Amino acid sequence: MIDYLLQYPLLAALTALVGLATAFGALLGYAAVRFKTEGNPIADEINNILPQTQCGQCGYPGCRPYAEAIANGEAINKCPPGGEAGIQALADLLDMEPTPLDSEHGDVKTVPSVAFIREAECIGCTKCIQACPVDAILGAAKQMHTVITSECTGCDLCVEPCPVDCIDMIPQQESMQTWHWDLPNPVSRSVDLIATDSVPGDVSQDRAA
Amino acid sequence: MRKVFGFHGGIHPPENKHQSVRTGIADAGLPPELIIPLSQHIGTPAGVVVAVGQHVLKGQVIAEAQGFVSVPKHAPTSGTIHAIEERLIAHSSGHLAPCIVIVPDGKDEWIECNGTPNYETLDKPAIIELIRHAGIAGMGGAGFPSSVKLSVKAGTTIQTLIINGTECEPYITADDAMMRERADQIIEGAKILRYIIAPQETLIGVEDNKPEGIAALRAAAEGSGIEIVEFPTKYPSGGEKQLIEILTGKQVPSGGLPSQVGVVCQNIGSTVAIYEAVVHGRPLISRVTTVTGDAVREPQNFQVLIGTPMRYLLAKAGYLPEKNSRLIMGGPMMGFTVPDIDVPIIKTTNCILAPTEKELPRPPPAQACIRCGMCEQACPASLLPQQLFWFAQGKEFEKLEQHNLFDCIECGACSYACPSNIPLVQYYRASKAEILQMRRDHEKAEASRVRFEARQQRIEQAGADKEAKRAARKKVAEQRALASGAGAGEDPIQAAIERAQAKKAAQAGAGNDESELEKLEKTVVSAQKRLTTASAKLEEAKAQNSEFVEALQTGVDKTREKLAAGEQALAAYQASNNHASAPQAPVADAAQAAIARAMAARQAEAALSPAEKARADLTKLQQRLQKTHATLIQSRDNAQEEKVIVALESTVARLTDKIRSAEQQLQQAENA
Numbered sequence: 001m002i003d004y005l006l007q008y009p010l011l012a013a014l015t016a017l018v019g020l021a022t023a024f025g026a027l028l029g030y031a032a033v034r035f036k037t038e039g040n041p042i043a044d045e046i047n048n049i050l051p052q053t054q055c056g057q058c059g060y061p062g063c064r065p066y067a068e069a070i071a072n073g074e075a076i077n078k079c080p081p082g083g084e085a086g087i088q089a090l091a092d093l094l095d096m097e098p099t100p101l102d103s104e105h106g107d108v109k110t111v112p113s114v115a116f117i118r119e120a121e122c123i124g125c126t127k128c129i130q131a132c133p134v135d136a137i138l139g140a141a142k143q144m145h146t147v148i149t150s151e152c153t154g155c156d157l158c159v160e161p162c163p164v165d166c167i168d169m170i171p172q173q174e175s176m177q178t179w180h181w182d183l184p185n186p187v188s189r190s191v192d193l194i195a196t197d198s199v200p201g202d203v204s205q206d207r208a209a
Numbered sequence: 210m211r212k213v214f215g216f217h218g219g220i221h222p223p224e225n226k227h228q229s230v231r232t233g234i235a236d237a238g239l240p241p242e243l244i245i246p247l248s249q250h251i252g253t254p255a256g257v258v259v260a261v262g263q264h265v266l267k268g269q270v271i272a273e274a275q276g277f278v279s280v281p282k283h284a285p286t287s288g289t290i291h292a293i294e295e296r297l298i299a300h301s302s303g304h305l306a307p308c309i310v311i312v313p314d315g316k317d318e319w320i321e322c323n324g325t326p327n328y329e330t331l332d333k334p335a336i337i338e339l340i341r342h343a344g345i346a347g348m349g350g351a352g353f354p355s356s357v358k359l360s361v362k363a364g365t366t367i368q369t370l371i372i373n374g375t376e377c378e379p380y381i382t383a384d385d386a387m388m389r390e391r392a393d394q395i396i397e398g399a400k401i402l403r404y405i406i407a408p409q410e411t412l413i414g415v416e417d418n419k420p421e422g423i424a425a426l427r428a429a430a431e432g433s434g435i436e437i438v439e440f441p442t443k444y445p446s447g448g449e450k451q452l453i454e455i456l457t458g459k460q461v462p463s464g465g466l467p468s469q470v471g472v473v474c475q476n477i478g479s480t481v482a483i484y485e486a487v488v489h490g491r492p493l494i495s496r497v498t499t500v501t502g503d504a505v506r507e508p509q510n511f512q513v514l515i516g517t518p519m520r521y522l523l524a525k526a527g528y529l530p531e532k533n534s535r536l537i538m539g540g541p542m543m544g545f546t547v548p549d550i551d552v553p554i555i556k557t558t559n560c561i562l563a564p565t566e567k568e569l570p571r572p573p574p575a576q577a578c579i580r581c582g583m584c585e586q587a588c589p590a591s592l593l594p595q596q597l598f599w600f601a602q603g604k605e606f607e608k609l610e611q612h613n614l615f616d617c618i619e620c621g622a623c624s625y626a627c628p629s630n631i632p633l634v635q636y637y638r639a640s641k642a643e644i645l646q647m648r649r650d651h652e653k654a655e656a657s658r659v660r661f662e663a664r665q666q667r668i669e670q671a672g673a674d675k676e677a678k679r680a681a682r683k684k685v686a687e688q689r690a691l692a693s694g695a696g697a698g699e700d701p702i703q704a705a706i707e708r709a710q711a712k713k714a715a716q717a718g719a720g721n722d723e724s725e726l727e728k729l730e731k732t733v734v735s736a737q738k739r740l741t742t743a744s745a746k747l748e749e750a751k752a753q754n755s756e757f758v759e760a761l762q763t764g765v766d767k768t769r770e771k772l773a774a775g776e777q778a779l780a781a782y783q784a785s786n787n788h789a790s791a792p793q794a795p796v797a798d799a800a801q802a803a804i805a806r807a808m809a810a811r812q813a814e815a816a817l818s819p820a821e822k823a824r825a826d827l828t829k830l831q832q833r834l835q836k837t838h839a840t841l842i843q844s845r846d847n848a849q850e851e852k853v854i855v856a857l858e859s860t861v862a863r864l865t866d867k868i869r870s871a872e873q874q875l876q877q878a879e880n881a
Contacts, residue, residue, distance in 0.1 A: 052654035054661045062661055134660040153657050176248070179302035180642025183601070184575075184635040 054133035055155030121166035128158035243516035244553035250346035252278030285514035287318035303548035322490035343486030348478030375447035378540030388422030392429035398484035502563035504533035584623035820878035
């Protein structure tokens with residue numbers, strides 16, 4: 001056999017190549033089964049970027065389904081709560097061109113809002129509780145309902161089902177805790193920071209004195 | 210002489226400290242109104258424990274600490290709680306914050322204070338608790354609760370306790386004034402801290418531009434083992450991390466705490482407050498504040514009550530509003546413009562700066578960054594300010610974090626050094642806030658995701674449970690159908706009768722005749738008992754003329770009837786038992802008997818001839834007609850309702866018709 005192969009180098013080469021191909025094929029086949037990834041990792045990453053408002057404005061029942069749809073080729077500009085920043089992040093992740101927000105699905109809200117139930121008017125129908133995607137409404141049948149403000153994502157989904165129209169979306173007020181400095185306006189001179197107030201060495205009366 | 214280290218960067222701005230230390234610390238006195246914000250420290254705001262109109266004594270707790278990182282608030286003087294409302298406070302946002310407003314009664318009456326001069330008898334947590342109850346928060350500027358800082362985690366050994374007397378920022382002299390006048394109190398406070406922390410060495414770090422203060426401290430510290438370390442003046446040596454590096458040569462790791470390198474730092478003002486709290490039992494209700502700037506005639510330090518409006522304090526120093534361009538809380542490097550002159554002094558107000566426009570002119574417009582690198586030379590945290598500026602402009606938050614933006618202490622040295630007048634620190638502050646906001650948003654999104662998924666799972670689970678239950682029910686139904694499949698073609702009535710019989714049989718099997726008798730006897734006895742109690746009650750009710758007499762009367766009547774029925778049943782049973790020898794034994798079973806009767810009747814009916822049947826029918830109908838007639842007459846006599854009479858009349862007519870047809874049938878049958 002070996003002698004025969006040595007006589008015909010072409011056959012030898014062919015045998016070697018076929019052998020290698022079989023071996024690597026088997027290895028790859030095994031690895032594909034052994035190291036199979038559960039779920040869709042891309043969808044997970046996309047889901048991490050989505051704002052988790054669960055508002056359904058994209059046309060999907062929640063952020064996770066939309067993430068899966070994007071992973072399967074759906075457009076990335078259907079999420080108003082994520083805004084332009086969200087689209088940018090998705091475009092970066094998926095290596096796509098960022099597209100402007102599809103206004104068909106709603107506009108970007110500049111101020112986040114939370115649902116507020118006018119409790120005196122609530123009839124306790126539990127319709128809003130069933131509509132809330134994050135279980136942020138507390139109540140029981142024929143009992144007054146109320147919104148857990150800290151858990152509310154401001155998705156608006158509870159407003160529609162309310163039969164007595166007693167739910168308001170209240171824009172969140174800026175408080176002492178949420179206030180923060182804005183980036184300075186480059187042309188303005190009314191800057192609060194004192195360090196830049198004086199040209200260095202200009203106020204040196206102290207030293208001079 | 211101790212070896213003093215240096216730190217990277219730093220600047221030498223004009224000091225302007227001499228103006229305010231020409232005279233000693235003056236007492237600011239009692240303002241007409243004190244405004245005490247609930248949040249003067251880092252952490253949870255305190256919770257109000259007083260009501261409007263309540264009279265409080267000096268040093269009384271008016272708001273309790275809420276949570277670990279929080280401190281209580283005390284009344285700075287005796288007086289009445291005028292209001293608990295939102296007021297403007299010294300915060301760059303210009304937002305309102307909840308405050309307690311006290312109108313002093315002028316008596317300045319202290320609540321009872323129990324000091325512990327021999328604090329060494331207390332254990333350390335007890336002293337820390339005293340400090341917490343005294344409402345002491347870092348008085349250098351940040352306002353971090355001192356008790357939290359002193360509660361060092363078990364297991365960490367602290368080598369060095371540092372009292373920060375650096376006061377590196379221009380204009381401010383509050384700590385300097387305290388060192389000059391209250392050196393002994395500072396040393397006593399340091400001793401208390403030393404007792405709590407138990408470090409190997411205790412240092413007081415002071416810049417060499419305060420020679421009087423250093424001398425006073427040295428004199429007071431004689432023989433105490435506390436070392437006063439003097440080092441060259443440079444801004445910002447007073448930054449906690451910078452001071453630690455100067456005194457020990459150790460660098461606090463990025464994002465870490467001083468305790469990680471075995472150091473605890475406390476401010477001079479806090480040290481004095483701790484001395485007051487532990488030795489005299491007095492809470493933190495006043496502090497030393499510098500009032501300075503060219504727009505006040507007599508710049509000086511004041512011992513001022515917390516909550517004093519700045520307007521009052523400025524007036525004491527001879528404020529010249531027309532010359533003042535803006536009012537600053539803190540120093541010229543790290544301070545901020547206050548939104549209004551009526552905001553109160555708080556625990557962290559170390560200085561009020563009222564400069565003229567000439568003294569602190571508005572900055573010229575920022576120019577382009579020329580990448581000169583002067584900011585990098587000035588940065589005490591060894592950051593790359595120009596790079597951070599670049600990223601901040603481009604909102605590249607990830608890169609900002611990679612370049613350790615959060616190690617920036619916002620000292621302003623870079624902005625000071627910048628030849629293009631770029632307000633660098635503002636960019637960093639804004640970016641920091643933005644990043645923190647993004648982190649918060651992400652946290653919230655994460656929580657929402659978890660809740661959404663939990664809900665989704667719950668709904669799915671509920672659906673699956675329902676499905677499973679339905680399947681189980683279906684299976685049971687199928688099995689039942691299968692089991693009864695044998696007797697399928699039979700009459701359901703027959704099946705029901707069978708079931709009833711089976712039940713009866715089971716009952717009969719369980720209890721024999723003897724027990725039946727007992728049961729009846731028991732019924733009679735219990736009925737008798739009930740009757741006696743009910744009658745007793747009725748008598749009582751009658752005696753008291755109660756409104757329930759009637760109801761009780763009917764109750765008694767009913768019970769009596771039941772008793773009679775029971776007795777009858779018992780008698781009947783006994784009688785039938787006596788005839789037990791008779792062959793009609795199964796009569797005991799009523800259902801059986803009824804069935805038998807019905808069957809017999811049917812059979813008898815079947816056995817009759819058609820003529821007989823028709824005659825029987827006729828007789829029955831005639832009987833019914835007679836009965837109806839009788840009722841009708843009775844109703845007419847009793848003048849019953851029209852409706853009833855009409856109905857009865859129609860019934861009579863119908864019955865007459867029926868009788869007629871029955872008669873015809875009978876004739877036919879007879880003819881047949």
